[in-house]
Amino acid sequence: MIPLDEKELVRKALSAMKNAYVPYSKFPVGACAVTADGEEVLGCNIENASYGLTICAERVALFKAYSEGKKDIVALAVAANVDEPVSPCGACRQVISELAPKAIVYLTNKDGSKIKRMTAEELLPYGFKL
Template sequence: MIEINKKELVKKALSAMENAYVPYSKFPVGACAATADGETILGCNIENASYGLTVCAERVTLFKAYSEGKKDIAALAVAANVDEPVSPCGACRQVIAELAPSAIIYLSNRDGSKIKTMTVEELLPYAFRL
């Protein structure tokens, strides 16, 4: 496994935010997953007029990684246009716990000046499992 540069991963998550489709909330979020071999996968939130069909950046990123056969997720950075590090929603926390259970999670604010580093267990203690 290669060493993950958290600032570089956050920088990529911030760049992914630019592709967000957020005409309703005006709340762009970007994410970047890094595989154990150093490959990165970007994603952003995509809204829909039927709001329940909206998909968060974290899930877009992980679904994209899995759909491309990249399942060894070592780290996930999430960034949003907020003052403090962004917090993933409950649905995203559950998906992260299942698809990237051993990943290091980096949560960032709008410019990467504040980054919170945590484990998946810290992000979602007692995650649902079958």
Template sequence: MPTDDPLLQAARAVRDHAYAPYSGFKVGAAVRTVSGAIFVGCNVENVAYPEGTCAEAGAIAAMVAAGEQKIAAVAVIADSPAPVPPCGGCRQKLAEFAEGSTTVTLATTGGEQRQISVADLLPGAFSTVHME
């Protein structure tokens, strides 16, 4: 994903709004829906760990609140030495709203990027198939 891609730029911009006074580790995420709309989220820490919210979860919540439910692409950015993948819970949340082939771009504020599919992030994801 080029660094000027609107999805990555949206994740970069929202990262600045992250509330991370305890770890200092700010993360921004953006999801593009199949309609082309972009929704963003940033991590929000809480002194009572683990009551914080991940950036990916915030972006997904904003998407659902707006009435959309299908993710076409994802971007996550953090100021780290290497691209940071979503936590396990957020991997499952992404799998709920995205196809396995959906691309997730993981980026650093320094410009390094890695692209991976939702299926590769969470092989063997729990799904409705398991509930039949």
């Protein structure tokens, strides 16, 4: 596994926030997933007038990585325009637990000054499994 610079990972998640499409909530979120070989995949939240069709940044990054054959996710950073480290929604926690179960997850705030580091298991203990 490659060594990860958490500040750089957080910076990339913050950068991904700029591409968010959030005309309804005005709540941009960015994510950066990293594979075992160091490839980075960015994602941002994308809203829709039909709210159920909205997708979170974490899922965009992970689905994009998987769709490109990048399945060995070792880290995921998530940033949002909030004062404290952002907390992923339940759906994202479940997706992280299945698609990136060994990942270190970095949660941060609007300027990257506060970072919470945790495992996928800590993020969702007792996640749903078939």
